[in-house]
Amino acid sequence: MIIQLTSIPLTQLFYVLIHSFIHSSCPESAFFLLCASAAMSRFRALAGVLRGGCAGGSRWLRGGPARRGCSSGAVPSAVASSSSYVEEMYFAWLQNPKNVHESWDAFFRNFHASSPSGEAGEGRPSTLLQDRVLSLSLDMTQKVVEDHLAVHTLIRAYQIRGHHIAQLDPLGILEADLDSFVPSDLITTIDKLGEVSRNILMLLTVYKLILSDLNRSFQLPPTTFIGGGNITLPLKEIIRRLETSYCGHIGVEFMFINNVDQCQWIRQKFETPGIMQFTNAEKRTLLARLIRSTRFEDFLARKWSSEKRFGLEGCEVLIPALKTIIDKSSAAGIDSVIMGMPHRGRLNVLANVIRKDLDQIFCQFDPKLEAADEGSGDVKYHLGMYHERINRETDKDITLSLMANPSHLEAVDPVVQGKAKAEQFYRGDSQGKKVMSILMHGDAAFAGQGVVYETFHLSELPSYTTHGTIHVVVNNQIGFTTDPRVARSSPYPTDVARVVNAPIFHVNADDPEAVMYVCRVAAEWRTAFNKDVVIDLVCYRRFGHNEMDEPMFTQPLMYKQIRRQEHVLKKYSDKLIAEGVVTLQEFEEEVAKYDKICEKAYTSSKDEKILHIRHWLDSPWPDFFTAEGEPKSMSCVPSGLEEEVLQHIGHTASSVPLEDFKIHPGVSRILRGRAELVKNRQLDWALAEYMALGSLLKDGIHVRLSGQDVERGTFSHRHHVLHDQEVDKRICVPMNHLWTNQAPYTVCNSSLSEYGVLGFELGFAMANPNALILWEAQFGDFHNTAQCIIDQFISSGQAKWFRNNGIVLLLPHGMEGMGPEHSSARPERFLQMSNDDPDHFPDFSGDFEVHQLYDCNWIVVNCSTPANYCHVLRRQILLPFRKPLIIFTPKSLLRHPEARSSFDDLAEGTNFKRLISDEGPANHSPSQVKRVIFCTGKVYYELAKERKQQKLESDIAIIRLEQISPFPFDLVRGEMEKYDNAELVWCQEEHKNMGYYDYVRPRFLTVVANEKPIWYVGRDPAAAPATGNKSTHLNELRRFMDTAFNLSTFQGKDL
Secondary structure (H helix, E strand, C coil): CHHHHHCCCHHHHHHHHHHHHHHCCCCCCHHHHHHHHHHHHHHHHHHHHHHHCCECHHHHECCCCCCCCCCCCCCCCCECCHHHHHHHHHHHHHHCHHHECHHHHHHHHHHHHHCCCCCCCCCCCCHHHHHHHHHHHHHHHHHHHHHHHHHHHHHHHHHHHHHHHCCCCCCCCCCCCCCCCCCCCCCCCCCCCCCCCHHHHHHHHHCCCCHHHHHCEEECCCCCCCCCCCCEEEHHHHHHHHHHHHCCCEEEECCCCCCHHHHHHHHHHHHCCCCCCCCHHHHHHHHHHHHHHHHHHHHHHHHCCCCCCCCCCCCCCHHHHHHHHHHHHHHCCCCEEEEECCCCCHHHHHHHHHCCCHHHHHHHHCCCCEECCCCCCCCHHHCCEEEEEEECCCCEEEEEEECCCCCCCCCHHHHHHHHHHHHHHHCCCCCCCCEEEEEEEEHHHHHHCHHHHHHHCCCCCCCCCCCCEEEEEEECCCECCECHHHCCCCCCCCHHHHHHCCCEEEEECCCHHHHHHHHHHHHHHHHHHCCCEEEEEECCCCCCCCCCCCHHHCCHHHHHHHHHCCCHHHHHHHHHHHHCCCCHHHHHHHHHHHHHHHHHHHHHHCCCCEECHHHHCCCCCCCCCCCCCCCCCCCCCCCCECHHHHHHHHHHHCCCCCCCCCCCHHHHHHHHHHHHHHHCCEECHHHHHHHHHHHHHHCCCEEEEEECCCCCCCCCCCCCCEECCCCCCCEECHHHHCCCCCCCEEEEECCCCCHHHHHHHHHHHHCCCCEEEEEECCCHHHHHHHHHHHHHHHCCHHHHHCCCCCCEEEEECCCCCCCHHHCCCCHHHHHHCCCCCCCCCCCCCCCHHHHHHHHCCCEEECCCCHHHHHHHHHHHHHCCCCCCEEEEECCHHHCCCCCCEEHHHHECCCCCCCEECCCCHHHHCHHHCCEEEEECCCHHHHHHHHHHHCCCCCCEEEEEECEEECCCHHHHHHHHHHCCCCEEEEEEEEECCCCCHHHHHHHHHHHCCCCCCEEEEEECCCCCCCCCCHHHHHHHHHHHHHHHCCCCCCCCCCC
């Protein structure tokens, strides 16, 4: 390495040294020290040459060739004598001091000042002069290196930390990064009159430079673009340009990115002199958009001054910002944009970005507006919208979808990403060139809510990436009433984005042109690199959290300043009028024009009498429903399958479709077991799942299974992805080898996230009704970290937003003695949120099963047979509408010898069984049955085993509720009428205050018209879902088994 370095020309070696310093996270790295060592060795060699001759001394001249050549006598032509070199410098200086470098100029001046009279005037430099030169040559060479290193370090300092001193706060009262400290290696201004400020002196001290160095030119490194067409600049100009690039109204965070090309791309966008230019036409467009954004809020404030609307005042620039992003993206080929945002500014975005009809927005404020019979609806500032229109700037078609969102501010983030991913998938947009997502955030929520982090961590995963999202943070510098100084530990609210190397562009929202430029660069970044990017709009909130709130209670100083703050529209219009871009008359005409549009829409809105939620649908399925959004039928075809299909899927599931693919011996054993089941026409749980998913793929239904460890399965039963044991990353998905023209099957292990991933899959399921999207929890109780998605989107999404969704949740559940955290999937929570009336006995006319499913908000099942599991998955797609499906899946039953089904249970014409009757002796003599035990799930097998041991098959009937919600009133009534002399018992393995009892009890009583009690058998009430002690678990099981089969337990007892 030393030999190679010594062969490099000195100037190149110098820049290798500088480059290694600039790009090294550790300047003391071995490579840097090696370069430095080599460079200094070369400089010492040069100094030695200078003692004996001049090595290209003309290079020290400021310009032009040397005035004298080197002597070509006894020394080589490339090297002149030391006296020749010094003479050349000296005579050049005598002619004009500017002919030589500043360091020589200073030296000769000092020499003349200190020399005896007459000596300095001699025609040839004295021996004293030569001695001084030779003694100082090494020091001067080293000084040049150190000074250039210092300047390059200064440039790097601005690139890294310039954002800390950027002028970002439009109020001028807070530091956007919560830190008033000014880094000592940066300065904020150079006085216009040329006077030296204290900051400059401090900076020069830090970098060991002197005052005269401000006018000295330095070579620029290749890691900056501030030179434009120049390769050298005076230090003063370097600082000025760095301040312009990094310390104005834009602060750029990007030097943490570990990709040189991406860093260079950003440097070029922000450092190139004069790059942030706008044409007059672009400025007029920006002004017109700012007028619409501002006047819309003003109009709402005038008409409904006492209504909450969560207006955009203080960040009106958001509307032109979003439109700029969309314009640039449309020009790059994007034709579909999915957006998510909190409530602040939503009405303005709907009106001026999505282009929702204004009269439809204004009528939302009418308290007399009646709601159509479509559900509960939601407040206006939570609603979404889907709209196809022409982009006026690009004249291209574009589809905009703003997702409905609850008050849980960031909950919509993964939902948006999931829908964007789905659209990309179904359109074959593998690089995100047609579909993209935009997410808007508040500063407090962006920093404070964990789902933001979870969503970012999906951004680069192969099965979850949307190939770059543009994040826009509306940074109010306050959260409701909470000061950011006590709301986050990070300097900026956007620091979470650094974990995925997303560049962050902070911008003062009162500078509309700076905002538009940043938005333009953000859109170009996504186009160029398909990675996330964050725009931090540092703004303020002109009113309180909502228009009725008083912010002076908690932020008096801030709101005193806000009340004095001039509106951004006034600032920008005055600027353009002063520049002659528009006239005052043109500006006023544009304002009047939009005000007239609002007034006309307001008048029209009074004609609206009924509010239709469907008009605010964010994810329509026009080909699936009728034009009115209704199902095309109210029937469901059987979910059984042909024998040939069952056999074909079974053989594929038990084999390896690829040749020379070596699987693990344990997996080989599992496949042999499957083959034996197929041979005997039997199904276990894993094979039943194969049958359901494989048959849907045959029918062109895309299936996506996602979650933690789903490829293998938490309990090592699934094995949908086979791994070659000898070739790294070689995998086989047999499900994708079933049929020639089948739909694709996607099975993907997710990150260790529930909230983010479930939200993502929910969004994915919104895009296409003809797809089966399943999310499986590693254990059922882990869904509680995604409770927000379940509560706010899945259970109530259709009622609030008229949004159908067929997502399936697979939640492993069962009391297996594994402790409190791996037992219960909390069925009581899902049942509590089910909307069927426990006290209303329904009418059984028509296809009751389908009508009941249509009226419910979701379906909750706990299957006890593999065949029923297969049927319920197939029914999910065969229904003429979509409802969320919650399945409590088994653990021990996956390998239970009794938990088997015959192919006959899946034969053509068969269906999902909402209730499974007793098929033993009790069924043949129902009048002799003394007790009927209703149960669901795994406990059936324990009850059946105990009943057989006690030989009570004729005395006790066991009936399984497979579909718990909506409650199968019709089938339960039939069973009760059959066993009309028997007492009724509900048995569950869960504790009494958990599980299903509180849900089923009132419904059983409704069926019997409260004429008979329904007795409880199971574990006692408890705080924890299960015991952590195996012995206690077994004792509890033994006790309630004894109770269940003691026919005298409830005799003489009152309910």
